[in-house]
Amino acid sequence: MTQQQAVFNQGLISFLQSSPSPAHAVATMVRQLEEAGYQALNEGDDWQLQPGQGYWLVRGSSSLIAFRLGEQSLAESGVRMLGAHTDSPCLKVKPQAEVLRHGCLQLGVEVYGGALLHPWFDRDLSLAGQVHFRNDSGKLQAALINVEKPLAVIPSLAIHLNRDANKNSEVNAQLHLPPVVGLKSSDNPSLVFRKLLASWLGREGYRVDEVIDYDLCFYDTQPPALVGLNDEFISSARLDNLLSCYTGLQAMLAVDTPQQATSLLVCNDHEEVGSASAIGAEGPFLESVLRRLAGEEQKYQRMLARSLMISCDNAHALHPNYADKHDENHGPKINAGPVIKVNANQRYATTSETSALFSSFCDLAKVPYQHFVVRSDMGCGSTIGPIAATKLGVRVVDVGAPQWAMHSIRETAGSKDAWYLGQALQAFISRWDGE
Structure with missing residues (x-):
């Protein structure tokens, strides 16, 4: 683990410890956004937005949207969107x-x-x-x-x-x-x-x-910890999916120079129970914000056509004691990079186009990446990705850091993978030309 990765992981551990509930996670993210100069918005107010400025708003105390307005027209540049969820079983x-x-x-x-x-x-x-x-x-x-x-x-x-x-x-x-x-x-x-x-x-x-x-x-109450002979693992509650919330936030904050395109992070509550609520991904929160940013319908549709969402939600790592639970060619390994998640039945929203785009971001960031496809004789979980794709008509790729013991009271991920994912997300925000 490099010094950069060690610093990143200490921040992740602090975030996990200070976020025992979705509302606490949002409050912790808001503090970091405010420290970075992002300004609060209220959905009931008239918005007067300035290019280059960052903004945040919260709905229902446990769902958050943060964005930095780009210098270029939204209809011309689209939006670089990151999605995650704040809740855990x-x-x-x-x-x-x-x-x-x-x-x-x-x-x-x-x-x-x-x-x-x-x-x-x-x-x-x-x-x-x-x-x-x-x-x-x-x-x-x-x-x-x-x-x-x-x-x-x-x-x-x-x-x-x-x-x-x-x-x-x-x-x-x-x-x-x-x-x-x-x-x-x-x-x-x-x-x-x-x-x-x-x-x-x-x-x-x-x-x-x-x-x-x-x-x-x-x-x-057991705090998060680095585990393993060489600190190979992070063990904590709520890695699914606060790891993605933290990584997405840090990626957006790291790209603090003026950008041509607008970047946006949405962290929804209620993903673990289907997302069907006023603050869940199936609700109108993200769509209403995007429509306000675009202004009029034609600009809104042009903006979405030029946009991409990376839906970040942890993936199932290959378990050494239960290797037969994975497809033999699609068993993601710990500390081998973020996982591109694919499902023919649209439980994940990844397409060959969006998979290729994400792999190119990993290449730009010089980080490894992997693929996950569930065994053909097993059911597949889902994410906010297919919901966003269905509601907005936007291109989506579903990715995530690999982990063990998903939905346990204590989960385990690799100590390199969140950082790898964050580097790929930074490349997406700062270096993607929209094509």
Whole structure:
């Protein structure tokens, strides 16, 4: 690992640690954008945009679009777009969460997305997300909260009580997943959790009269780390897909000289549950921003015809213990470069044209690249790429850094691959001529 890669990875690790929920990830990205001189926009305002200036806007606290306006007309140059998603599979706290069972206070949870459930057991869990509350003046407010302290655990059943645990152990999300947060106390169980939320907010300086609602998820408190005899791996929660959010952001910020073409980063929430929401990729967020930038319909269509989106979402690396789960010619390896993802049934939006374009960006950046095609007898996941291609009619290539244990509470990627991907994205933004 080079010094440049080491510095990049330390930034990635810091980003992962400070982003335990999608809203925290967006807040962290906004801070970096503001430090780089990007200005905030509000969708309800009239925009007066200046070429060369960077801007950002947030919808629903957990989806973000950032762009730097180019010197050239959008209709002539198109937009260099990067796409990613801010959400990861997790356990979300139910609205009426408190459960008292056999002297143990637990919180009811819903499984968000296609999570691997067994790795959630026996972890030191904490809570993060957004809380809506009424302050002491009666006004509704919202605040981000990250408890940080280990707060809960989902204990496994001892093998003595389940002798077949290593053969066939089904997880019932309703019965087996509620985390234990404490033992019975004198407080009314139905009030305990909201009282705790008010107390935690109070420590942050908020004057809370009543907690009204929240969007909170449990997360593993174990911090990200470099792993391996030679630090070959990054191990962390939420690599899918905060690695892509961070890499896309750093690529855009690294190209800080005036550009002829406009560059744009979109990071949507709700990808893990289908993207069908006001802030998901299937919603109108990106399209509405692009239409405002173009101005009129003919310019909008000309702009899209000259645009390209690189949809970044991590790929399945070849697992040494389960190599038969990959097509023998399409098993991406860790630290061998970003992966171009292809699917004949349009689960990925890559075409031969957009694949060739991305491979040319890798060549310009002097980084390796690979291909992934799922086994022909297995189903294939998807990304925001096909959604963007369908809604906008824009060219899209689906790529991503290879990783192991996708959708686990803790995932593993190569310590070189995010940097490789970032170099290719920089080449796309700064050196693509639009042809």
